[in-house]
Amino acid sequence: MISDGASSGMSVRTREAAIAQPDGALQPLVEAIEVSKRYRTQDGTIAALDPVTLVIGEREFTSIVGPSGCGKSTLMRIVAGLLPPTSGSVRIGGVTVDRPYVGAGIVFQDPTLYEWRRVLENVLLPVEIQRLDRAVFRRRALELLDLVGLTGFERKYPFELSGGMRQRVALCRALVHDPPLLLMDEPFAALDALSREQMNLELQDLCSRQRKTVLFITHSIPEAVFLSDCVVVMSARPGRIGATIPIALPRPRTLDVLGTSEFGRYTSEIRSILASWGVLRAR
Amino acid sequence: MISTRARAWLYPLTTVTVLLAVWELAARLGWVPRYLLPSVSGIVVRTVELRALVLRELMVTLWETLLGFGLSVVVGVPLGFALVSWRAFNQAVYPLLIGSQVVPKVALAPLFLLWFGFGLTAKMLIAFLVAFFPIVINSAVGLASIEPEKLDVARAAGASRLQLFWLARLPNALPMIFAGMKVSITLAVVGALVAEFIAAENGIGRLLLNANGNMDTELLFGGILALVALGVVLYLAMEAAERLLLPWHISQRVQPGTRLDAAP
Numbered sequence: 001m002i003s004d005g006a007s008s009g010m011s012v013r014t015r016e017a018a019i020a021q022p023d024g025a026l027q028p029l030v031e032a033i034e035v036s037k038r039y040r041t042q043d044g045t046i047a048a049l050d051p052v053t054l055v056i057g058e059r060e061f062t063s064i065v066g067p068s069g070c071g072k073s074t075l076m077r078i079v080a081g082l083l084p085p086t087s088g089s090v091r092i093g094g095v096t097v098d099r100p101y102v103g104a105g106i107v108f109q110d111p112t113l114y115e116w117r118r119v120l121e122n123v124l125l126p127v128e129i130q131r132l133d134r135a136v137f138r139r140r141a142l143e144l145l146d147l148v149g150l151t152g153f154e155r156k157y158p159f160e161l162s163g164g165m166r167q168r169v170a171l172c173r174a175l176v177h178d179p180p181l182l183l184m185d186e187p188f189a190a191l192d193a194l195s196r197e198q199m200n201l202e203l204q205d206l207c208s209r210q211r212k213t214v215l216f217i218t219h220s221i222p223e224a225v226f227l228s229d230c231v232v233v234m235s236a237r238p239g240r241i242g243a244t245i246p247i248a249l250p251r252p253r254t255l256d257v258l259g260t261s262e263f264g265r266y267t268s269e270i271r272s273i274l275a276s277w278g279v280l281r282a283r
Numbered sequence: 284m285i286s287t288r289a290r291a292w293l294y295p296l297t298t299v300t301v302l303l304a305v306w307e308l309a310a311r312l313g314w315v316p317r318y319l320l321p322s323v324s325g326i327v328v329r330t331v332e333l334r335a336l337v338l339r340e341l342m343v344t345l346w347e348t349l350l351g352f353g354l355s356v357v358v359g360v361p362l363g364f365a366l367v368s369w370r371a372f373n374q375a376v377y378p379l380l381i382g383s384q385v386v387p388k389v390a391l392a393p394l395f396l397l398w399f400g401f402g403l404t405a406k407m408l409i410a411f412l413v414a415f416f417p418i419v420i421n422s423a424v425g426l427a428s429i430e431p432e433k434l435d436v437a438r439a440a441g442a443s444r445l446q447l448f449w450l451a452r453l454p455n456a457l458p459m460i461f462a463g464m465k466v467s468i469t470l471a472v473v474g475a476l477v478a479e480f481i482a483a484e485n486g487i488g489r490l491l492l493n494a495n496g497n498m499d500t501e502l503l504f505g506g507i508l509a510l511v512a513l514g515v516v517l518y519l520a521m522e523a524a525e526r527l528l529l530p531w532h533i534s535q536r537v538q539p540g541t542r543l544d545a546a547p
Contacts, residue, residue, distance in 0.1 A: 082435050102441040112432045116454040116531050126440035129450065157531040177440070 029181060029213045030056040030079060035088035037074050047238035048074045051088060054232065054241065056213060058180075063216040063224035064232045065270060071239025072217045073185050079215060080104055080183050092181065102130065105174030107187040111166035113158040119145070119169050120154040126177040137176060144172040148202055164195040171203070175210065182207070182214040189219060197255060200226055204253060225266045226253060233273050243273050321501045330505030336490070337502075341509045343486040347403065347475035348517070351410020352468050359415045359467075360460060363422025364448075380419065388412045389477050396482050406478040406486075413474030414467040421463025425456030458532045461525045468517045472510065487513075 037049040049071035056062045064072045077083040079090055081101040090097040092104075105126070113122045120141060127137040145151060148168040158166055167187060174182060188196045204227060207214055218224050224231045225247055233243040247266055249257055257263050285293065303323050309315055310322035317325070330337060366373045366380075392409050399405035429452055437451050479488020487506050494502035525532070 077435075080435075080439055082438060100438045100441060102439075104439060106436065106439045108432050108435070110430075110432060112430065112436050114433065114451065114454065116457070116529065125437065125450070129437060129440040129442045129446055159531065173436075183439075 027058045028055050029058040029060075029093055030054070030215065031091045032075070032079055033088055033091070035075070035078050035085040035090060037071065037078065037083070038086045049078075049085075050238040050240045052234075052239065052241050054079075056215060056230075059211050059213055060230060061207060061214045061216065061228045062230045062232060063218055063228040064234055065218055065221055065224045065274075066234030066239065067236045067274070068219075070234045070236050072234060075239065076183050076185050076215060076217055080106055101181075103179045104181040104183050105177070105179040107167075107170050107174045107182070107184045109186040109189050111158070111163075111170040113166055113169055113173075115158045118155050118157055119150065119161070122158065122169055123172045123176050125173055130177060132177060140178070141172065141176050144175055145169075147206065148172060164191050164199070167191060167199065168202075171199075171206070175206065175212075178210075180213055182212045182216075184214065184216045186217055186219065188223070196220075196223070201255070203227065204251075208252060221267050221270050222258065222263075225249075225263060225270070226258065231266075231270060233270055235277050242277065243270075245269065318498050318500050321504065326501050326504040326508070329499075329501035330508060333502060333505065337487075337505055337509050340485055340487045340490040340506075341513060344472070344475050344479065344488065344510075345513060347406040347410055347478070347486065348468070348471045348513075350403070350407040351412075351474055352414055352464075352471040354407060354411040355415035355418050355467050355471065356464065358411070359418030359463070360422045363419045363424075363460075364426050366419070366423045367426045380416075384416055388474075392477050392481050396478070401482045401484070406475055406483070409478040410471040410474035413477075414471035417463040417466040417470070418460065419463075421459045422456060425459025426452050428459070429455045457529055461521070461529065461532075465518065465521045465525075468521055469514055472514055472517070476510070 032052065032054040034051040034053055035049065036047070036051040038045045038047050040046075052071075052075060054062075054075065064075065066072055074083065078085045079092075079097070079101075081090070081097040081099050084098075092101055114125065117125070120138070123141040123145065124134070124137060127134060127141075142151075142154065145154060148171065150165060150168055150172075153161065153165065158169070161169070167190070171187070174184075188199045191199060200223060206212070214227075216224070216227060228247050231245045231247060232241055233245070234240065235242045245266065249260075249262060249266075306320070307323045310317065310320055310325070321329075366377060388409075391412060395409050395412070396405045399408060433451055433455065434447060437447055442450065475486070476488045479486040480492065483489045487510055491503060491506045494500070494506060
């Protein structure tokens with residue numbers, strides 16, 4: 001079909017045009033209003049997430065930090081439309097999310113690559129599902145792979161790659177159909193410390209170039225501060241948003257920023273918030 | 284110094300050679316009467332002599348086996364998927380399916396011959412009956428055992444139920460399905476053979492019975508040899524198909540001689 005290719009090419013252009021227009025003022029892209037999640041089990045209902053409101057502006061990088069089991073991942077899955085909330089609602093770009101939201105790229109803690117597909121085929125999975133123009137997006141996939149240093153690995157199978165490389169492929173897969181929104185659930189938690197810093201730099205680079213809105217979930221306070229425009233601190237189960245801290249560090253940020261006193265002030269502020277809830281206890 | 288690769292061939296080869304030599308010797312020296320255990324060379328000579336006959340009967344058995352096996356795959360994989368994805372169907376059919384495995388399937392063979400006559404249909408169905416269970420179970424387990432996040436990745440991109448099946452569930456299940464098919468294809472040979480034992484004009488089963496009746500023990504062994512060859516060829520064909528279709532899986536499999544406790 002001719003119209004298929006034409007419309008997909010168009011949607012990319014309009015998206016870029018929309019992003020290029022209003023510089024400065026942040027339009028809210030994601031609005032999660034009073035969303036909560038309860039699970040029914042044999043011993044009654046368990047609250048995974050107390051009603052939470054989260055608003056993310058367009059092109060804003062928002063991180064959520066909090067202890068294990070505070071419902072961070074639940075919140076992200078609700079925003080993605082993968083999990084219906086028990087109460088409340090999510091709107092993205094003004095449209096209520098009542099099914100998986102196609103305009104989001106998702107990265108999980110595990111790369112969750114399809115081991116029966118080669119690297120390039122893995123990256124092209126969303127393109128295939130959405131029946132976009134393969135030729136156009138194949139070029140884009142190759143560009144993305146090049147951007148994360150995986151040129152020459154396009155025809156490898158996932159088992160032939162290291163953990164860091166696999167996570168890079170997962171990142172490319174999340175970005176290939178050019179979604180305006182990136183949802184990342186502890187994407188670098190399984191990587192060693194050095195790879196992690198490398199991935200943080202690459203992610204910052206990618207996001208500034210591609211102008212993405214990002215919801216980033218992490219356990220690491222420095223990672224959250226380094227990457228974000230805004231850090232949301234959540235309390236333990238049932239999850240609640242305890243504090244929202246805007247990060248005013250100038251961009252682009254290099255690893256040198258990790259040693260600055262400003263950076264230290266942000267991380268210790270977040271730490272003390274968590275400590276005040278008894279999550280981090282001083283001896 | 285012999286390389287590990289060479290040893291993997293040499294050692295079993297030595298065992299087989301020694302065994303055959305002892306056998307040959309025992310037969311030649313008359314330790315065992317010829318109608319009980321003919322010499323290896325005698326078996327070979329007799330089989331080569333009657334190769335046209337053996338081959339013809341083998342082809343009949345092969346055909347029955349392949350039909351039964353093919354039917355097992357065609358019925359087994361969708362049935363496995365239905366069991367996984369359709370709860371009511373699962374509850375209605377699964378106990379029956381498990382229960383049916385308690386019935387010695389070979390015992391049903393005479394009944395099938397009664398129902399479907401002495402032709403190819405009955406033999407195919409008996410081979411199917413014996414062979415289909417591992418495929419159903421392996422398909423069901425394979426289709427059910429996918430990490431939810433692998434599905435989420437596709438769902439988040441807007442995948443329909445059909446796309447989830449073709450892009451994620453089915454390829455994810457293929458290694459398990461193949462494992463089931465490897466078991467099943469050797470079982471299908473057994474099914475076909477049993478059917479031939481009970482009633483057949485031709486096939487290796489018939490050949491074995493005839494040879495037995497004529498006290499032609501050499502030909503009897505020849506028929507068994509042909510069956511062994513058939514089993515090996517079918518198994519190797521499955522391996523080759525797996526290697527071709529699932530190159531990503533083969534390389535991850537445990538190789539013989541791998542220490543399971545050792546880090547990769």
